Each structure stands twice: as C-alpha cells, then as structure tokens.
Amino acid sequence: MSPPSATTDAPDTPSVWWRWLLIVGIAAGILAVGAPEGITPQGWRLFAIFIATIVGSILRPAPAGAVVLFGVCAIAVTGTMTPADSLKGYSDPLVWLVLCAFFISRGVMKTGLGERIAYLFIRALGRRSIGLVYALVGTDTVLASILPSNSARAGGVIFPITRSLAHAYDSHPGVTARRLGAYLMVAVYQCDVIACAMFLTGQASNVLIARFAQEVSGVEVSYTTWMVAGIVPGIVSLLVVPLILFRLYPPEVTHTPHATELARSALDRMGKPSRGEWMMLLVFVVVALLWMTTRWHGINYAVVALLGVCFLLVTSVLEWDDVLADRAAWDVFIWYGGLVRMAEALGETGITKRFAEVAASVTVGWAWGAALIALVLVYFYAHYAFASITAHATAMFTPFLVVVLAAGAPPKLAVLALAYASNLDAALTHYGTTTAPIYFGARYVSQREWWRLGLITSLVTLAIWGILGPLWWRLLGMWG
C-alpha cells in the first residue's frame, strides 16, 4: 500500500481535485444508498459527512484540521444539526483539556525545563550509547505523563538534543550515520511510540480514543486506569526495545563518555533553575497529582489543566501571546472539537448499534479470544495505510471495538488492547505519527532500514503488550 502523503499539495494539482471528488463522491454514494430502517435521514446524513471527513483526513486534499472544519460546516449548512449543536465539541471539557495541555507543553519548552530534565538524565545514564537512549526516552516518558503534544515533546525537546549528541560524535547523515546517529534516531523514535501508548496524555488522540471507547462500550478509561494498565508492558518495552535495536542495528560508538561531559557543561551553562522552571515544575507535578487523584477530589481533568495554564499566565511563565501564537494547539482544538462532536452525535443516531447487531451475527460461533487477536492484528497492520494515529483511530477504532465486543470479548480488555494498539502501530513507518518524519527526516536511516526495524519492533511490542498486558490487567482485576 502506498503511503498517503502527509503534506498538502498545491490546490492546482489535479490530484487534489480528484481527492475532493472522491470524498464528495463517497458522501453522495452513502446518501444515494439511503438510510437503513430505524435510522433517521438526519442520522444518515451525519454518517455520510462523518465518513467523508474521515476519508478526507486520510487523503488530505487540505490539512486535517481544515478537513474537519469543512465537515462541521457541512453538518451545519445541511441542517443535519443546529449550528450550536454542530459546534458543541468546542466547549467539550476534554477538548479543552488537550488545548490547555498544549499550552503547558509550550511552557516546558520555553522555560528550558524539558531540556534540563534531558541533560540530567544524560549526565546520569549517558556513559554508553544505550544509556543515552534510556536517558532521552526517560525524559520523553516523564513528559508524556502530562504533555499530549508529541511534536513539542519528542520533536521540540528531545530531537534537538538527540541530533546534537550525534554531532558531538561526528556522526552525520551519510558515511558516518551508523557511528551513533542512526541508532539514536531509530531507538528514540521507537520508544517515543511506546511513551505515546503509556499515558492518556501520551498523544492528542488518546483522549479521543477514550471517548470513543466510552461511547461504544461504556468502559471509562480514566487517566489513572490508562497509566496503571500501561505501566508494566510499557516499562518492559522501553527496556527491551533499545536492547534489541542495539543488537540488530548497533552503533559503532558504544561508549560515550563525551556525552556526559556535554550534559554537564550544558547544565553548567544553564545555571541554577530559573524562577520560571520552578513554577513549571510545580505545575507539572501538581497537575499530574491532581489527574491521578481525580477519584478523591472530583475536579475535572480539563479544569485542572486550565488552572495550570492560568497559574503559568499569572506568574508570567507563559505570556498571553505564547498562548495565542500556539498554532499546533489551535490546530488540535479545531480538528479535535469537530471530531468529538461528530462521533458523539453518531453514537446517538443508532448506526453504531445497528452495526454491532450485524457484526454479532457475523462473529457468532467465534471464540472471542480468536476474534480479539485477529482484529487487533488487522487493526495494527492497517496503520501502514495511515499517516496519523487520529485518522486511523477515528476511522477504525469504533467499528473494530464493536465487532470484538460482539464476539464476546471482555469490554475492558478489548478497549485496552485496541487503545494501546492505536499507538504502538505508529512504529511501522516513517509517517506513522507526527514525530516520525522528524526523526526519519534527519536522514540518518534509509527508508528500507526504517521499515525493517519498525516491523521487527512491532513484533516485539505486540508480544510484550499481547502477553504481558492481559496477564497484568487480569492481575489488576480488569477482566476474567
């Protein structure tokens, strides 16, 4: 399957108009088929627009955010929902949670706190090249516990340090790539994918996945549930994957004493943590603690994040302009707010339920275990065809979950398996998620190698999360 282009072509390119035509054609086709019995015409129109939006965010004749905005506009213009109703996602607390967490990410980058954490890790662990990977990945994982902006975290904070470490050992794209840089790029990226999977805040669409899961199965995946269920397979993967890549794709330089010196001098240069860094650290710790303890105080996730942002603004760690100028945050806000509302409304139409009934009749007689394994594998490797976790999850998570549930799988097990798979499958390609083009784009690794190592890593993580995961979740009493 050829990868869909992650970038947008110029509007004059004929291919763009063909893609638009295909998208509109699909919507028209669905409308022409007509609503099945029991589904209102409104509901069916919504379904057509939703499918067109998903196809659009895969084909990308325009950036994904714009495509979703077109979907919202289509819903309002056609009177499928009232204007207020079609915009309702933009006041959804979950959408604001993600928006605020993006603003907090900006503070972590701006104050230099992220960089400092990375250098502290490197000073402690960086004497060997594998230790460097653990140091970088440790930083990424710590940040992933509250920062869903994967590109700010792994792209903005970790990537520049990774590259400068490679440069420090005179490893550049080309003949010296394998000296150190190639290993670092592959290993850090593969572990970033694992960090994405480990937290509800690992990347932006996990919150969307949790929402989908709740709508279909009623299973509520809280911040804590996601983290506790993910921590054992997550940490094992983070330890094992760099080792395996070290075997398969060893760097020529294995001892890196220079890196710790580098970290030491960078820390010296940074001096004592600034007031801004302390404030940032405080927000980081308090927000994470409040998210973990929701059960006791009941303060909504979004309100906690909003409090964090307000604190950073009042103390001038963030300027108001930092918030307004955060294009990545506003991008997520638009697509996420649109999709959340569409998915929610689609649930209310009864189409998902109808689909479940049909699925149930198909999977009659299957052992649920076989169904779960088969469907998770198909779901996972379908990611070769997706340039975004969000597009993939939006298109496939709900129907796959419905089928697995219809086959009789325990709801929580099914939700967790598909949720983690939604992230881990980004290992496969150099366009699997937003950070892939960044690490691949450093040009240390050929596409062939990247895909080969991605495929092997996927087998490793599938083994770990597929065997250790269910055992751990059973131990936690989540199923069985």
Added chain:
Amino acid sequence: MSPPSATTDAPDTPSVWWRWLLIVGIAAGILAVGAPEGITPQGWRLFAIFIATIVGSILRPAPAGAVVLFGVCAIAVTGTMTPADSLKGYSDPLVWLVLCAFFISRGVMKTGLGERIAYLFIRALGRRSIGLVYALVGTDTVLASILPSNSARAGGVIFPITRSLAHAYDSHPGVTARRLGAYLMVAVYQCDVIACAMFLTGQASNVLIARFAQEVSGVEVSYTTWMVAGIVPGIVSLLVVPLILFRLYPPEVTHTPHATELARSALDRMGKPSRGEWMMLLVFVVVALLWMTTRWHGINYAVVALLGVCFLLVTSVLEWDDVLADRAAWDVFIWYGGLVRMAEALGETGITKRFAEVAASVTVGWAWGAALIALVLVYFYAHYAFASITAHATAMFTPFLVVVLAAGAPPKLAVLALAYASNLDAALTHYGTTTAPIYFGARYVSQREWWRLGLITSLVTLAIWGILGPLWWRLLGMWG
C-alpha cells in the same frame, strides 16, 4: 480621570500585584455581603466572579483575554457551573461568527483586496485633502459591513495608506505635521469610530452588545436592523465630521492631485485583480447578501461566515496556517466566548431582574425621555475611563439598559441609543478603542489636540445620532 493603561506591565511591578489584590478583594467583598433573598449562592458567586472579571479587564493586570480566561477558570474551579457549562460560550454560534469574520478579514488583507478598494476610492475622490478622507473612510465603511476586526481594517489596511499619503506630501510628525498628516489621522480615526457604530460587524463587541440587549429587553437586533437603523445618521456623520474637522483643524495642503496619481500608479503596479482577490470579493458580497437576507433563508450568521471561511480555504485564498496563526482572532475567541457565557448565565440567576426592580423604584416619576438622555450622556462620557469598547459595554450596557427600560423608554429605542453610543464614545480619547493608539501613535497630533477634537466630534455625532436617529427610527416604525 486618568486613563487605564492599555498595555500590560511586567508582573514584578508592584502595581500589578495591587491590581490583582483589588480585583480579588472586590470579589471577596461581594461574597462577604452575601446573596440577597431570592438569589442562589451559586448565582451570587457567579456575580462576584463576573464583576471581578470586568474590573480585571479595565485594570488589566494581564491582557483582557487572559483575565476572561481566569474568570472562566474561577467559575469552573469553584463549581459555580459545571466545566462543560462554563466553557459553553466557546460553541456559541455568535462567537464563531466573530472568529470566522476575523479569518475573512485576514483574507481581505492578504489578497490585497482592501488596498485595491482604497486606491480605487482615492483615484476617484482624492484630488482634495477632504476627498482623501472620504476615500479612506469610504473603504473603511465598506469593509466594516462584514469585517469586525477593527484593527485589521482601519489599522491594517487603511492606516498604512493614510501614512504614505501624508509622506507623499512630505508631512511628517513635527513641524510638517499640520501640512496634511495631522488632519488625515484625526479625520480618518473619527470616521472609523462612526463606521464601527454603523454595522453589527463594525467591531467585535457589537455582537456582544446585541446579545446583552436581547437578554435584558428581548429586542433582537439583527444584522439588517442594526444597519438600516444606523445608515442615515451614519452617512450624515461620515459626511459632516470630515468637514467640521477641516474647518477646525485645516491641513495646509488642500489640493492633493499627487494623491490620485499615487493611487493610479499603485493600481498599475498591482495589475489586474488576482484570482485570490476575485474569490475574496465573491465571498465578501455573498456573505454580506446572506447576512442581509437571513429573514428569507434562515441560515445562521455564523454558518454563513463559516461557509465563507471554508470556501477561502478550499480555494487556497487562505492557507490553513493563516487561520491558525491569526492571534487577534484567537484572542477575541477566548474573551468573547467567556464573556458571552457569563453574561448569559448571569441573566438566568435573576440578579439583573432584581436590579431592574430596584432601578424601577428609583426612576419612578421620571419622564422616560429625560432618563434616556441623562443616562446615555453619562454612559457616553464614562468612556473617558475605558480603554476598550468591550470593557465599557460589558460593565455598563446591561445595568444602564435596565434602568432606562425601568423608566419606561421604548425598548428598541433604548437599545439602539445605547448600542450606537457604545461605539461613538470611542471618539473621545487616544485609547478609546484598539485603532486609537495606532492613529494617535503616528505622532502627528498632540494629545491636547486629539482630546479637544474628540470632544467636539462627540458633540457633533451626539447631536446627529440623538436627533436624526430617533426621527429615522420612528419613521421606520421602530418606536412610538
């Protein structure tokens, strides 16, 4: 009264902390007084937060948008409303109308359409300095019919041309200021204030004012109502004000043939309108027509604006990044969404109603005409103390309207009088609305002159809108 600073001081300045203290103190004071009978504790808490937010957006210890976000956060954290409810303004179609209109503004600037319109006007009318003002103001007024971003319109499009016309006649701040520049700056600014008043989309807070009006009085001011009621006094003011300023503050250069040449050569340089300009013009005309004909097709204002934005995106007149990078738009989105919801919820608490009852007992026996005139004058000149139309209207529009209505004034007349006054009062100072510091800041005019001319203009516009306005509205059957 000393003007509140429009800029934000550094957070370390003691004055900032004093302002915060004052704001929190006011909220605490209101809470300490306790809810009057018939008002729930929740309602009273909302009132305290609302008043603190208004005081905050006047004192500005942080930018106005941030202050509103703090208010929203306070409402959610204190459990005054549910998180979803406190964020509800962000899915309000009116808020999206303003957001989308800002994006359309960006297209007008980006394609050069605004500039072209200005040069066409100058080529036609610019042979005399007073004609230049009419040309610039004509452009501004045409744009105001759909673009509520006053700073994009009068600041971004008109101001650079105004300044370059002054430069063309070698008029610079200092000894040559009075040659041409000083007159242009004062006259264009004063007429921009009138253009703001003439349309529901004249500047961002008119939509908010319309919402306030509807909540208190039930009077719905549609796009068409606002425009039709404003067009006669508006056009008369636009014709008279430049003339009066020409008498009081004449430029030395009164014949400006060079300006028309300048416009001609600028138009030559621009060549034929680009595809983008044609698309932009199309959107401009279609959006305005759809807004004027809402009564017949019933398509919501916001949906029309959203359609316009989507069309500009699909045709690549606007790039997605233009939308994401529009900080002014996101700023308005945050403060406007927050205020809309607070004001709406406050209406539901019954506090406004209670205030109306008290006001009614005070104004018993007043002739409603006297009450209306007195209160509009107080409202108008109170703007000396405000650096923003929004802050002023948010603080004073609702209570003043309530009192005027309690005195027995016809609702529609009272609403229109206060709505137009909310805009026209920006004439008074060099910080009266966002464009004032731009035109004043060009340093052609001393503060003393600016205030003197502003005061005189205010008397002229008050006379025109105060006499001609009610007559015209009576003719239209809006009252009496």
